[in-house]
Amino acid sequence: MSSHFTEMQLDALRELANIGSGTASTSLSGMLGRSVDISVPAAAAVSFADAIELIGPPEEEVTGVAIGVVGEMDGIVLLLMRTEAAAVLCGMLGVDAESEMGQSAIGEIGNIVGTAYLNAFAQMTGLTLEPSPPQSATDMLGAIVSTVLAGVCGDDDLALILDSDLRVEGEDCNVSFLMVPTREGVEELLGRLGLGS
DSSP: OOSSOOHHHHHHHHHHHHHHHHHHHHHHHHHHTSOEEEOOOEEEEEEHHHHHHHHSOTTSEEEEEEEEEEESSOEEEEEEEEHHHHHHHHHHTTSOTTSHHHHHHHHHHHHHHHHHHHHHHHHHHOOOEEEOOOEEEEEEHHHHHHHHHHTTOOTTSEEEEEEOOEEETTEEOOEEEEEEEOHHHHHHHHHHTTOOO
């Protein structure tokens, strides 16, 4: 099995994520009642160790929403936002980010965005994908990412990072979306796109 992905394979994955981001923008816009733009994501296949470094400073406090994925491609979807971004989004919904209602709202935002991406992936590839209920937590970036990635990656394995930024009415909310399929999941995905190794 290849230990890296070609530029063509990454381009295909990036395009899938781009389609998902359009769906996610529309869904989130409906929830917030404001215009939402999710930028074209970057795709990278990196080692488990490099994944955290790529995303941001490990000690930075963030709120993460994790959604497990099962079906014909197992993995985890992870939405990460800085505490200020969580406060901005919750403020738009009239709730305090640190309250129970705020955590629930963040979980629902993660659920909308994550599910939109998964639906796009499923439609484009024909894969059957089932999301699990979202779980949210606020902690240091390194702690959240290592805990989540440990569930799907071995130390010497690759994490496929599909990263994107979200803007609400021109205000950058610094939200990163990561889809971390298992290695087998990525191979299955690329195989469905006719780009298998």
